[in-house]
Amino acid sequence: MHEIERHGDVTRVRLWSRMGAAAGYDVSVYLTRGVLIDTGFPRAARELRRLVGEVHAQGAIVTHWHEDHAGNAARLAQLGLPLDLADETVAMLRTRPAIRLYRRAVWGRPPEFPSTFERLEHPALRRVPTPGHSEDHHVVWDAERETMFSGDLWLGVRSRVMHEHEEPHRIVESLKRAAALAPRRMFDAHRGPVADPQRAIAARVTYLEDRIGEIERRLREGWTDRAILNEVLDGEESVARFSFGEYARANFVRAVRHHATHD
Numbered sequence: 001m002h003e004i005e006r007h008g009d010v011t012r013v014r015l016w017s018r019m020g021a022a023a024g025y026d027v028s029v030y031l032t033r034g035v036l037i038d039t040g041f042p043r044a045a046r047e048l049r050r051l052v053g054e055v056h057a058q059g060a061i062v063t064h065w066h067e068d069h070a071g072n073a074a075r076l077a078q079l080g081l082p083l084d085l086a087d088e089t090v091a092m093l094r095t096r097p098a099i100r101l102y103r104r105a106v107w108g109r110p111p112e113f114p115s116t117f118e119r120l121e122h123p124a125l126r127r128v129p130t131p132g133h134s135e136d137h138h139v140v141w142d143a144e145r146e147t148m149f150s151g152d153l154w155l156g157v158r159s160r161v162m163h164e165h166e167e168p169h170r171i172v173e174s175l176k177r178a179a180a181l182a183p184r185r186m187f188d189a190h191r192g193p194v195a196d197p198q199r200a201i202a203a204r205v206t207y208l209e210d211r212i213g214e215i216e217r218r219l220r221e222g223w224t225d226r227a228i229l230n231e232v233l234d235g236e237e238s239v240a241r242f243s244f245g246e247y248a249r250a251n252f253v254r255a256v257r258h259h260a261t262h263d
Helices: 017-022 040-055 073-078 087-095 102-107 168-179 196-222 225-232 239-240 250-262
Strands: 002-007 009-015 027-031 035-037 059-061 125-127 138-142 147-151 187-188 192-193
Touching: 009 187, 009 192, 017 102, 027 040, 027 087, 027 147, 027 187, 040 073, 040 102, 040 196, 087 138, 125 168, 168 196, 196 225, 196 250, 225 250
Parallel strands: 035 059, 147 187
Antiparallel strands: 002 009, 009 027, 027 035, 125 138, 138 147, 187 192
């Protein structure tokens, strides 16, 4: 299922599956300058293939390897569409890491990425490394139009739920790197167009730094992770149970503890 929105020179295609709709999950693929930003999830392969034909897409740029963003990269490569994605992303897609049942149910598991594919080189669009959400995460920057496609970097000012592998300190660094580009427009993969992106990014940085500081202070005082979770992050969300803890606020606390221990 999908919905199309027009934002001037940018087209947003919101994609969701039946299971995703029930869980409140959707993801967006963007079209700008004839290029797709991300490829959606495997269960949306038919809709994406139709979109590619209708708009005569010249290629696609992938922000990171997660199946809701790179889920159809292999299929587009097999169609002969040029792709721009990091070597780390290619390696992950060829490895095909196992994903948990809830992710397979909502998004589907991507097919193996082909051994060869055509590389996309676009003069106006470039990937900027912004790790933290994943090691291979990038935003896509259009300097001429002062437009950023932020993938999963921003996700909302007060978003506290994190995957097991996320690193909040690195996310803060990456947000600051993105802010230095001074975007006039920003399109988030799950929230859509973001009003006043520079202020939104700054607010996100402030929120994360404040939460990290509060967690670190309580760790020094000997608080348990559960007590910190309830006091600093307002307890857990239902998605933690649905994802068996892979996607949870508790992961925020664990990540800060891990960083403090190994710093």
